[in-house]
Amino acid sequence: MAGRLRAPTGRYGGKSAAERQAERRRRFLEAALRLFGDTPGYRATTVAALSEAAGLSTRQFYEEFRTLEDVLAALHLQVNDWAEQAVLDALAEAGRLPLAERVAALFRAYAANVTADPRRIRITFVEIIGVSPRLEEQRLERRSRWVDLICAEAEAAAARGEAAPRDYRLAATAFIGSVNGLLHDWSAGWVEATLDETVDELVRQLLAILRPPAWTEDGY
Template identity: 30%
Template sequence: MAEETSLRVYGGVEGDERQAERRMQLIEAGLDILGSDSGDASLTVRGVCKQAGLATRYFYESFAGRDALAIAVYDHVIEEMATTTLAAVTAAPAEARAKIRAGLENIARTIAADPRRGRLLFSVALTNSLLLHRRVHSSRLFAGLLGDQAKAFYGISEETDIEPTTQFIVGGLSQTFTAWLDGTLELDQRRLVDRCTEIFLAISELRPAPSGRSH
């Protein structure tokens, strides 16, 4: 039993915990590479291990190959973005402008503070077919989250189909952030959030009539 324990625990850290730490090191290293100007073209097992400062054998304890890592990196960024944005919206005052602005500010602040995330999510230079498919999936995810929030806030019936509107908003917002990050859209962060908030509010006026709730 003592021998088994010594194999499982090293330096006071459980083996599973050490593996989770190494996995996160590899994800961060993958984000460094995928979020660089060269992007997914330069993502290799050897390169990401060198970036993470880990031996190659540790890569394969968490990932089957470079594609599996790329997907894990993308999903990690999306999950973090979705979680923090939803938290910002939930914490904002119960007023449409405040909630819309809180969500938009969180997204803009996140991608401005860490350009790697911005390039991974919005750069047109991304060519990895798996990640491009992931972008489509994440757009649907955010459209769904937006729809859930809108239905709850405005008292819209669950049977009401607002997906065309939410897909339109998410697609337009994605293109706006793409243009902002590549410099085509010359606005500072505050003005960007201001304009997008006004657009969101204008579109919200087209929503279906609430069922049993007024604002």
């Protein structure tokens, strides 16, 4: 299908066309979180099944999306946006706390958000993998945003004299891979630890990157 069907315009039921469209989109994404993030999963879901779960018609689906891949793409971005906003809010509250406390606040906020609903983890770390080159590019772009955030925090800490001055991009990229892998394994029950213990381990790893053994606040 070349594009979406044209949605109705004008007011209906006291709502504008834009309000109705936003409501339909929300319902499709909520249904997608249920079906893609649990059973049967993205690859076994049909447009008809998703529309039924959303309480909408397939025609309404095609007014909002072209394909199920478009829905998965939008849901993946939404899940990442939720987590990113939780982290930014936590960092704003952390203010100028010492580095260790600030790092802990960052990861507690991230972990609390993504693990609050196991379906979010499945969307982020499982269902998105291997779908298409387009979604792989999107996944890597969102990972890059997390790398940028870690680098920005590291550089700010170095400027305050709380961390070693260096280029952190390679280390941050490796660390984000560790975060994703560990939280996925924890949610799958493969890690015998509480969430707090898991986050504490991530905090220790990041602090070890920021403050290698040979470094002191007076420099190497």
